[in-house]
Amino acid sequence: MVSPNTPETPGGASSASGQSSVALAKVDVPRSIHDVVIRLAGNSQDGIQSIGGFLARLAGRSDQDIMTYMTIPSTISGGPSIFQVRMGTGEILSAGDRADMLVAFYQHSYDAHISSLRPGGVLVYDSDHVKPAEGDNRFTHVAVPITTGTVEAVGGTSKDKGKNIYVLGLIARVFDLDVAKLSALIKERFGGKDESIVRNSMLAFDAGYAWPQNNLRDLFYRFEAIDRATITSGRPQVTMDGNMAIAYGLLAGGVRHGAGYPITPWSSIMETLRVELPKYGGLFVQCEDEIAAISTAIGFSYTGHLAITGSAGPGLSLKMEALGWATMAEMPLIVVNVQRGGPSTGMPTNVEQSDLMQAIYGSHGDTPRVVLTPKNVEDCFYIAIEATRIAREYSTPVLILTDMALASRIEVFDEPDLPKLMVEPKADLSDRGTDYKPYPLDRITHHAPAGSKILSGKYPTVTGLEHDEMGHPTGSPKLHMQMTAKRREKIKALGASLPAPEHTGDTAGEVLLVTWGSNWGPGREAIGRIRAAGVKGGHLHIRHIHPLPSGLEEIFKRYHKIVVAELNDEGLYGFGQFAMMLRARYANPAIESVCKTDGLTFKVSELVAGVARHIESKELEATLGTARQSALAKA
């Protein structure tokens, strides 16, 4: 396969600079690699994030090579900022434990992040600002005058603005990326603005591209070729973060109403819906607080429009009383909770999975409810659609428990088959017959929304008080038991209908690694490494976390140890929240926990080490610390 990106034409034929540095590259042959982890460290005003944006979009548009990719977003605005991208061929499952290449814009970037570079990795630094430690021969040092290079290329008064695009050019050359497509993306991005911005960007890009070509010819890689047809739907690829994917999934699932109150990292979902919903004839209300938000959303649902509300941990706590009402009154509702470090304000821009118990058991009384957890950005889209189906079918609140990592990372995935998936929302205001009851004991409740005629002339009451089949309040112990069972049984029925969870690797053996939510990718990668070390192991990933799908008992029995990995504390009894639930549910003493609360996603090596702690395996221990995350490590 020939890459359309040929080094002879840096910047592409349409390069604004018209510069060309031909000849040299002709003799260069790129080395083939599977994937690479690049960490860019600078300040947030340097536009480091936009390098990632361009690379992601490029990955989405690449025909020959698939490059999937994730980021670790910056947490401080205005100050130091980092951005990590892993790109390559085929499925990229995690952001990568350590960087293969570090681009350091400043001395503080170098100081803070040199430890993230793996031994043997490539340090690219701005020689105008950074002095690396002398005699440090762990890494390949590449000094690039990023600042002066950019200033010289762009000229005029723009100072060093455009350093990010210069570095993008450099990366494009080192990894033999598709220059024509990147140029097109840059033009699309800046096209609406002053023409000089596009021109300056292209000048910076070309200068960055030319630098390695003239100075660093042996730093030249190309991602392995892959037969794209075997792994994709044939539809184009799209690029977005997990919060966007949830918002668009809800739109596809026919949600046209919602209400919320801002909180990181949930806010971008409500911002997207506030702007998008009017296009669909719907609306999203910004409320005075989370309680008002869930109340308004349930009010929408009461009028026959399945609605969404959402928040992050503390806000979900505020919604609990109303959530109890929605369970009692059997109202369909979608609640998104984007988990962050807690309790309280905790670590608001870090990831944690410590809201699981709250999601399942928070609220007063017996409130059986549905909790779904997406495994990656693409799944955020599909799980949102599934949540709308369940909420309607079972007339129940459904929680989507996502997290900070998914909320903010960008991934590339096949564009969903929208014509097939799109749900036409329509409030069912048809007349209800004379036998209509809001709370029949022998059937799942389906409300008659306000506005629908009740032919018996007896209009229904929906209420948080225990009620009879007509919704009238009752103190009858018998009815409370019957209605409690009714609310429980429908959720159990849902559980029985769920598909088997994703189970990969050895179907029996030493260890079963169990993950939920965003730990799917690192879990998959970890089991690969564990098995490569000669340990028989499987990976089980749970998306439907409450109710649980059936059949887990039998799967668990086939392994000596079941190790549940989750981003929360081991608690008073030594088990994470999900492990605790599984132990209670299956009474299986082989269930163990791997937990952590450092606010970061699991590194694959941490999972491997966590599993090694629970099983006695010399092979596995021997691999710890030596496993390599990418092919570049061997290059």
Added chain:
Amino acid sequence: MSATALATPPAPASVPLTKKVLVADHPTWCPGCGDFAVLASFYRVLEKLQYPHEKIVTFAGIGCSSRFPYFVNTHGGHFIHGRSLPFAAGISLGGDDLHVFVFGGDGDGFSIGGNHLVHTARKNVNLTYVIMDNSVYGLTKKQTSPTSPIGFKSKTDPWGAFDQPINPMRTLLNSGATFVARSHATQVNHMTEMMLRAARHDGFSVVEILSECVEFYEGAFDSSIPRKGGKWTLIEEKKNDGTPEDANRHDVTDEVAAFQLSQQAWPGSFGVFYENKTRLTKNALEADLIKKTREKTKHATDLQVLQNTFARLR
């Protein structure tokens, strides 16, 4: 009525809305509770309005007064304590052709729900809110409420309350409610008129009704009941008839004058304090946003809109 409307008269409601159709469960209030009269007036209001039966929604929070919806045979229900207004905002915005009535007590509305009251009012959501103020927590059996006067002996202030009570009219005016009225459960005709005007108002309309809790705060409102020696002072509204008397009458569109009325010494005046017919409702503003946005998308189908969005994410 327009000619076309005459040519195709709307199908008459199959059953006219009479009290007989509207009564539901038998009220569970204590005999003598002021809330019975509010309920009786509300039946009369619905009889006069003759809205299509299925388009009426009666909702409430929690409290004795909030039991109201069980006694009215319309779509409706009973939400959680203090949060009926945001819930009802969802109903109003989700079903713009619905007629939404919310009932509740002084604790429900001014205490736990106080912030919601302010925000539903400022947004001018189209619904009617009736606060049945008995100046006590009835359902929970005699604790101090936000409208209990200083000196009121409750179970939480056996020595007499000393926290400053709120002034409901001033609070409502300040929140930006576009229709604010005050009435009394012993004045059935007045109550009916106030609720009727509130229902016809386009926007957030609120009527505060002094409704005695005979169980826990007997005689609370005697000072405004003439047969108990009290004074019943009606607000005289400006008629704009050019007469000299008219100059002294209350202009309901004058917010400052409304604030002045709210500052009168207890028991104050009854009637419409304020009415603003010009401020747009949230319902109208959101509908306008949708209309303009749909024009921009050239009325693309939902599928086309989402497909266009995804195309930009390629």
